[in-house]
Amino acid sequence: MFYNHHNHENDVIIIPFAMGTYQGDPLGGALFTLAHFKALRSTTNHFLSSLFPSIAYDTHIIGPLFIISFAYEHFQIELHVIGLSTQPHKCFAWSPSSLLLDFNIPSKFTTPLEGIKILGILLGISSFTSSFIKDAMLEDV
Secondary structure, three states: OEEEEEOOOOOEEEEEOOOOOOOOOOOHHHHHHHHHHHHHHHHHHHOOOOEOOEEOOEEOOEOOHHHHHHHHHHHHHHHHHOOOOOOHHHOEOOOOOHHHHHOOOOOOOEOOOOEEEEOOEEEEOHHHHHHHHHHHHHHOO
């Protein structure tokens, strides 16, 4: 990629740069988020019946079970185009029903049975949320 800059003498300066940013780069997070948003927007435009709540790289797909795998595959392709990828072992698939077992979930996904925490919100059966809250309260003691 190249960055074009017009200096005060109206000359164009082309500055080459490599993929990625350096650790501690103050613009690193913002640049990543902009690139991630491009892939996210493309996916949301293709899967209007689903929601994609995200904070930076922490993205979730919420919607009809028969669409989620397709949405995930589309998102993977869009990320790959810009040099990004997901890490399936860090991905979770959860459903309040047992129907999740009937769908083609990628094998490396974690599939918790009781619940999941999404962007700080607990979703799951009452014993999951109660246990999570109890553990959080004991950490502060």
